[in-house]
Amino acid sequence: MIDNYTHENNNIIYVIESIPGPKESSQEYDEIINNFNSQLTDHCLCQQSCLKNECRCLEKLKTTNYVPYIKNKHMSVLNLDNGELSSNIIIECNDLCSCSNECGNRVVQKGPIEGLNIKKCQDEAKGLGLFSECHLPKGMFVCEYAGEVITKSEAIMRHQMNAAQNKMNYILCLQEHSAGNLLQWFVDPSKFGNIGRYINHSCEPNCCIIPVRVNTPIPKLAIFTCSDILPNTEITFDYGSFNNDNISENINRSKCLCNSKNCMEWMPYHVY
Ligand SMILES: C[S@@+](CC[C@H](N)C(=O)[O-])C[C@H]1O[C@@H](n2cnc3c(N)ncnc32)[C@H](O)[C@@H]1O
Ligand SMILES: [Zn+2]
Ligand SMILES: [Zn+2]
Ligand SMILES: [Zn+2]
Secondary structure (H helix, E strand, O other), rough: OOOOOOOOOOOOOOOEEEEEOOOOOOHHHHHHHHHHHHHOOOOOOOOOOOOOOOOOOOOOOOOOEEEEEEEEEEEEEEEEEEOOOOOOEOOOOOOOOHHHHHHOOOOOOOOOOOEEEEEEEEHHHHHHEEEOOEEEEEOEEEEEOOHHHHHEHHHHHHHHHHHHHHOOOEEEEEEEEEEEEEEEEEEOOOOOOOOHOOEEEEEOEEEEEEEEOOOOOOOOEEEEOOOOOOOOOOOEEEEOOOOOOOOOOOOOEEEOOOOOOOOEEEOOOOEE
């Protein structure tokens, strides 16, 4: 993975991928470590690139996860379903696959795109934000939201501490429904994180988060554009879109400063 971004603040440690949170004696923590240490065994035996009909990684899907961008064949975008982002689970080719590094099913694993800048937002209360200096087509991968993968109890504790100390909250809870089970992943990039930690919430976002797996069962929280983005635009996603447990009361919720026409006034609030 190539990721040459850095943090200006020396107290934040740059990690290019998510890492396990601090050691805990709990079954939940052991499961996180087991997941970090396990290798997904499904893989393909393709030579060079993977084609949907021949590749074991794509055969269940019957299509491809990504397609070359029409205007620049060197760029990949999501294989949109009738123009919309599909709800297919994305599994990329991994270290066990024999295809080349140039295979079209390797996108998120290659790291963030170039041309991302961390800048102060116009509204100072929103703090820093992430901006793209380039035009980005719909379906383009931007970067991961990488940080410490922590347990639910650690997430609740950190969330309460942040609220008590009036600190910004960076913890993202991703919920996945798989074979009747609910999987919850808590990622906190506040102290250890990548460039994705600077992405602010918007009620009319231009990006969304899609879980993408490569080598391990731990999903990468991959940020993709959900519309074309003009140069020098702030990258945003909807903090509430991947967790449906929003409460309707406004207790403990912060005012949303996204400035969009359809702003909901309050930031999404998660019940962990
Ligand atoms: C993941 S961080 C985003 C980067 C952050 N702005 C910074 O300066 O590092 C999330 C925090 O940013 C702030 N934030 C993000 N989107 C916001 C919005 N639409 N309105 C107000 N504050 C926002 C909130 O304090 C939130 O807890
Ligand atoms: Zn491949
Ligand atoms: Zn493969
Ligand atoms: Zn808003």
